[in-house]
Amino acid sequence: MNTLNQIQSILRTYLNLKSLSILFTFLITNFSIAQSDRFVRIPYGWLWFLIGFIVICLVVAGSAYTYGKIRRPGKAISYAITASTHLFIWIVILLTLYPVIHLLAVSFNRNDSITTPLPKVGNALLRSGVLPDPSNFSLVQYHKLLSETHFFTYQWMMVIIIAITLLTIFVLTLIIRRSDFSFKLEQLRNYIAWVFFITIFGLIISINPDQFYSFNEAGEKVRASSNGKIILHIRNTLLVSGMTGIMAVFLSTTAGYAFARLKFEGRYQTLLSFVFVQMFPGFMALVALFYLMNALDLLNSFTGLILAYSGGAIAFSAWIFKGYLESINTSLEEAAMVDGATRWGAFWRIILPMSVPMLLFIFLLQFIGTYSEFILANIMLTGEDKWTVGIALRAMSYNQFNTQWGTLTASAVLGSIPILIIFYSFQNAFTDGYTAGSTKG
């Protein structure tokens, strides 16, 4: 026991996190570094990396093993395995998140160009440009993107309301998760969520292209450049995606209900045609859609794009909703209909409220899918004021002179925020929907 205590104290002194980080910093700052104009090389870097990696693995597994030996000798190996699992998952997480971190870092960098020379000081990771140089931190990219946006006072109020409600919802969710008597709180949260959605809707509707301008040297109002309109582009995307999601829900629920519950002549054939029509590579119908929208005079309008998207969304959504309805019992509606409800009443009062999670899933799926759609939007929305985020980003990325890397990343960050918030707020609805959908075709 005495020796074990000794080992424990030795481990505590030498292998705590701080000493590890000191060791690591020492290793990466004291290499002889060959710096060309483009790349920084550490001679035999891969060897050092491999050795360091193996050492870290051994140290983690070994210390866990020793720790396990002290705590519960029989479980020492499983301690080591658990520690290695943690290490492995952290490496995967680092690799997964590195692009995101890098993206954030570049967007907060003062340089717009990708070709900026590398810093000459700092540790190897900084000098090689793998990690961002903190001395270049700046908000200039965001300022450039946002400075030409002019909100009215009431729109600022809306933004503030949105921020406050979002924060409140977040806090309330945390509280609800921890406490037992949460029914009232949940109700409160739902009310606040309604306020949130209505305000966001109001804000999206109220933004218009005339609010994006700047003043030139002569003091005249000039229209903002396409980079300065990113807020408008995000608003356009939200509008189109939101309307498409709502349309998809409206059109697919009735059809899905009919397929799942009503027995009628031609049902199976109609269902099959629904399934197979949607397998045609949708965007290859672009010219036809372009022709159609031109005939309907809907080119370069959101209405046209929303209609086209909704048409493509119906078959799949109806299919999912049918699968969902088939998995729930018919007894409730039957009871309602015995009590004198009409079929429509049963659908409207019983089926719809019951399937809110599925409707939410259909909406989210369509919303996120539409947010990421590019080709159709690119062909149909020709005016710069109507662009969606994707088109705006591609315009930056294929700029005729050079890629505006800083502007691109900052816009990417701004454009990702809505989806990020939506995804994490409804994460469960989303993942559950997928599992429900995958088990039931």
Next chain:
Amino acid sequence: MRFVASRFQWIVPWYYILPAIIFLLAFTLFPVILTVILAFSNYAGTRNGELDVSSKTAIVNVTDNSLELTNIKELRCDWLLTPSQVNQNEAGTSSLTGCENVLALVYTSGSVDASGESLDGTTLTLVEALEAGTSVNSVEIMIPDFGFAQEIKVVSSVGKLVELERPPAGTPDLESIRISLTGSAIERRIERIEGNTVYLDAALPPDGIYSTIARFNKFQYVGLDQFKIIIGEARKALLPVFAWNMVFGILTVLINTVIGVFIALLLNNPDLRFRNLYRTLLIVPWALPGIITIQVWRGFLNTNFGAVNRFLALLDLPVFDWLGDCTLAKGAVLLVNLWLGLPFMITATLGALSAIPRDLYEATKMDGANPWQSFWGVTAPLLRNALIPITLTGFAFNFNNFNIIYLLTDGGPPASWGTSTARCTDILISWAYNEAFRSQGGYAYGLGAAISIIIFVITIAVSLMNFKVTGALKEEGDR
């Protein structure tokens, strides 16, 4: 509605389905049918059946049914020649100009060029007033976004103000506007061309003053010609693109599944602390819109300044021209698709794993199985059943995953075996897109449509397999 429903019971279900069907017919089925029809035609940017405004040529002299033009080249008849006709012309076996049997408009009076000052709805204000006494027929306004001019009829014109029939689509370029003065255009068919003289199928009315002629683009139904072109060039485009498409679909699903299942199995351990945190962090790529992240990855893979190469250089490993080399570009596509697809795979596998009842494990434990045995005996077979539909759906999705190819590599780099539209990382759908929307001879839409029919057939085959395995349609068939 209710009255009809009580009379005809069978109509009730259609009340529910009708809205969906109308949308499906209008915005999915109609375009699909049109596309299928166009696959049997040589419809293209220069052959779209519409009046080609750029072919307007001034007429010098009119005699009976022949028109002498300033320069026949301005009529751009060579645009209408098919590749085989061009070959025949070069070989000297035919001397078709391309305009034979093409409809043309002969304008009876001239046009003036003007520039506009402003456009408010349908009211166009010109910089200078038109001459008194002229009456305007129509205006042609260039729309730079579309790349072509739009002809709009004029309702009335007074001095500077011109009232249009409808507002032009998009953002018009008001700098150069061509104003057609009143007079009618006479439609005639071009019979043949000799030198600068055009012979029409019928004589023009003798009293008119004829100023210009413009021809229509023609497109015709060519039967299976488009498919013949695809088969004829199969070695250069169809086969390699199809092969890479299959490899891409299979490999990306395989890699994603193997790694995703492995990580999910690690995370499924209920004794693992922070597993919810890990899950939340690992899901981030899924939560970001792919359209954005793929374009950011393009920057990471940049040869000289990208993060990937910087990291490789730091480790003293060779750096690569990721998007410029055929094999590496394919690798890059797979890598980025792994990054994009892993979160979904992990989540789906975790969902499938959580559906496995815990008592099964208890039972195997009672029977004295070790963890290894219980994995192969319980987890693996149950997981396999749940994963098959997921992987098949994943394959069907990735088979047509246009976004990653178009936004990451843009189909490139050019391949030594390929054509200008079928390059190293092009999959069928991006190849079809290239043919349809940016091949050199304008929009070769007929060819693109033909390729999409091939894709359609393959997708249906994959989906049928999927349905057969999952039994999603089977219960219906048994009834």
